[in-house]
Amino acid sequence: MLSHYLLLVLGCIGVALLAWRVTQLLVRYVRTVTCLHNDTQRYFAEASGKYSWFKKNVQYAPIFSKRHNREFQLSSALNVGTLPTRMQLVFLVGYFATNVAFCVMTIDFSGSLGSVASLVRNRTGYLSVVNMIPLFLMAGRNNPLITLLGISFDTFNLLHRWLGRIVMLEAVAHTLAFLISNASRSSWAGAFDTTFKVPFLMWGFIATAAFVAICIQASSIFRHAYYETFKLAHIALAILSIIGLWYHLDLKKLPQLKYLYAVVVLWVFDRAARLIRLAYRNVGAGGTKTLVEALPGGACRVTVTMARPWDFKPGQHAYLYMPTIGYWQSHPFTVAWSDESDHHSAEEKLPMRRQDILGNKKTTFSFIVRGRTGFTGALYSRAAAHPDGKMVTRCLVEGPYRGSSRLHSYGTVMLFAGGVGITQAVPHVRDLVAGYSNGTVATRKVIMVWTIQSPEHLEWIRPWMTEVLAMEKRREVLRILLFVSRPRSTKEIHSPSATVQMFPGRPNIDTLLGHEMENQIGTMAVSVCGPGALSDEVRRAVRSRQYQGNVDFVEEAFSW
Incomplete structure (x- = not known):
């Protein structure tokens, strides 16, 4: 099956990236050990001609001369996003071309319209469901590939958005191919009438409509202007698309249902892992305690005393939930500082067991939040409204999540x-x-x-x-x-x-x-x-x- 080849392509890319990751980690380890007592490190300072060319023209290169992360701004609140890097573009174009090829290859387009449309319908429907596996995997905060391959969540987020567009286009092509095939035998009115009267077809149409709605509301303009609304609508539409697709496949016991099982498992795993992180980090030992301080320049310093110890590493980030500011909203912030201290009263006995010692340790994390619009603006306004610019509130911390690589091997x-x-x-x-x-x-x-x-x-x-x-x-x-x-x-x-x-x-x-x-x-x-x-x-x-x-x-x- 072509769908299996598509998963094989992704698997081969993953293996190649894993090999690159292991090589990079080995090089950094050797460099660190070699240079611990070497104050000149001249060997490692010299550039390699071929590798320098690769980094300049491929690995670090934007599509054109310079622009990559700078947004195309329409106004202070609206922008149309950023450009991918050259490597990201090569992957996206190559993956899109592979999907197009798998949709049309070996089809005899000289045949009747109905037979060609039927083949295209089967191909696009199958591939659309298969592509939902990497689509949902890349959307998760607990995506294991982030750590395994050393690729940032930001990159996976970009790939998630473009894979979503591929899934939507294939779903639309699947629906249109059915309508064309059906209309070629009767009429367009009859094709639409059949679609809405037959439950199997109606649920499929609902799933396609949900995919289209997701792509419209997830466009950069709407996403940046109404982020909180976008997020809730995005989740609701994703659930609707899965429900519609589930019934569409289950009513006819179609073989693609096994791929949808994998999609549901990935989504449930990510949500369950997030809830477990929240509960473990914030429940027990008096819970988390949060101080918000309004600072000059429209920023806040958020200091959270965690319920449990946390082994912090530079570059990590966490998601903050503040029910009093935004009910059940979560926003990512980089951890700016961490402290660890012992907490026990004078009346308590000195801890003797390792579990008791760890239980008495309190980890404090600090974040800098710049007040802009929505959640961050409301947080700053609420803190600044207090006489001393300080506010104690309830905050739940979800994390830690991986940040940038450690820099120990660099001179x-x-x-x-x-x-x-x-x-x-x-x-x-x-x-x-x-x-x-x-x-x-x-x-x-x-x-x-x-x-x-x-x-x-x-x-x-x-x-x-x-x-x-x-x-x-x-x-x-x-x-x-x-x-x-x-x-x-x-x-x-x-x-x-x-x-x-x-x-x-x-x-x-x-x-x-x-x-x-x-x-x-x-x-x-x-x-x-x-x-x-x-x-x-x-x-x-x-x-x-x-x-x-x-x-x-x-x-x-x-x-x-």
């Missing part, structure tokens, strides 16, 4: 951040400085470049950076460059020390990168998290210098 690390994108950089800075002090990482230079609109935005992370700047051997490894794009006066711009410097305006990414590469130690990692324009500029600078040194690009993005 030089540059972290670019724009605005609240600093939440991705700060945990890496603390992790790398601690690792350098302990001698457990290959990193010898860490440069953090943060672009903000006003110096008052420094308050977002001031308590955490005070702790980082007090860390042992920090001055030997860390430099911080702050760029204020809209200073009110030159008096606001002052550099506290040689390792913490402040400048007016926006950074020249290419100049900064070139300066660091002149004294590069080992392989360099360049990470970016912030507005799409900043990410695209950093990507362009990294690509342009691929032949000058061994440089890897790490982009943290969360498109929705």
